Amino acid sequence: MTAPLTIGMISSYGGLTQRDWLWSQTPHPCGRWGKIQILAPAQNPDYLLLYNFHDFPTEPTPIPLGQRWRRSVRAQRQAQVERNAQVRDRLAQLPKERIISLVREPPFPEKERDRRTAYAQAQHYCGYVSGPDDWAPTPEPMPAIWYYNRGFRELDSLGPPEKTERCCWITSGINRTQCHRDRLAFLKLLRDTETPFDLYGRGLPAWAQGRGELVNKANALGPYYYNLAIENYADNDWYVSEKLWDALLGWCLPIYHGGSAADRLLPPGSFLRLPSLDAAGAAYLREVTSTLDAWHEAQEAIAEARQIILHQLNLVHWLSEFVNA
Structure with a gap:
């Protein structure tokens, strides 16, 4: 060999x-x-x-x-x-x-x-x-890595895990840039309007009512139907991060705020677009998560997206293709 x-x-x-x-x-x-x-x-x-x-x-x-x-x-x-x-x-x-x-x-x-x-x-x-x-x-776009800590073969064959919870958001309290501050302002708006979702992450302010930092994102994403995925940066055609890959690998339907790269990389219907980080965005989030209809309708697209992430966008696959070339 x-x-x-x-x-x-x-x-x-x-x-x-x-x-x-x-x-x-x-x-x-x-x-x-x-x-x-x-x-x-x-x-x-x-x-x-x-x-x-x-x-x-x-x-x-x-x-x-x-x-x-x-x-x-x-x-x-x-x-x-x-x-x-x-x-x-x-x-x-x-x-x-x-x-x-x-x-x-x-x-x-x-x-x-x-x-x-x-x-x-x-x-x-x-x-x-x-x-x-x-x-x-x-x-x-960056080749994909993820923090949904399950083995490749398990993820490759994994059907939707048991879903019992409605919507979660995994983020942090970082406020170094204007993009970070805009995201925190949207979080404050969601809390002020009593929009229902569960929050996880590190360094969050007390008013955010977070549930703490995660060791393995799979433990939080697995049980949820929807995941709010807001990028640190959403204003160009290249940047997309593990926030999207993690949600899809957990069979969540991402409600995504990010740039256009995701539209080129993933099949239509595999994620929803959060329209804005303001009252209209909060209303959209409440409307979508009020039922499970969108999640059920997205199952085939999520399954296709997961295979693309695992087999095509994967950083190790990217490195293999680079060496072969």
Whole structure:
């Protein structure tokens, strides 16, 4: 049996160092798909994925004259020098055409300068650089990952789980950008108008009446017919995130607020469009969730969408296709 081609990974997400990252998104054991195997910390991989990585080597920060005596400042500068060396060594292991940069954060207008800088830096080291915005060298929707933690084969064969609850929303209390603040304002409106839904997530304000943070989204999405899925960013033709994939993998009918990418990627009828983050949107949510009619009508479209997510949009499948090409 031919050994698979390994794909290592570095990321600016601090928690993504596990060897089995993404293994639950493949139909075969140990992260294999076709002739590849994803091994995030592999030291001598055949390919390297830069997954939302922006910590490229830069000139060490100069130490101000008045602080050169401070041990902590010198230590910080030395740590930066060492990080730069480690990144350079990792990127120098492979030819440029075998290094892939995929950016997955929302393209907030407030972050445009940093985003453009990171893309320019990535092009020095990577043969393929993409992101979900028009600033990217290759603009395209992000390949799908999900946090509905069930094995690939189980998800592939899973029919609708037992549904007992009406509608949920999984979000956070982050308010760093205007898009975040608009979403929180809509949440406040829903609570003020007593729109019925169950709320989960981290960092939510007390008035939001949240039910707490989730370890596994499957535990909340599985029992619900409808899921309110509001993207962090909804104003371009590329950005779509796991908020949509998670809901569909749980056989929820998403009530979605996001950009147009979802319409190109998924079949008609597999999700509903929330018209706006205002009183009209709240009224629409109440109307749809007042009955189960929309969920029942969407079953065939949801089933088709789930297969597209698992077999076509899947990040590991995307990597396999990249290597084959």
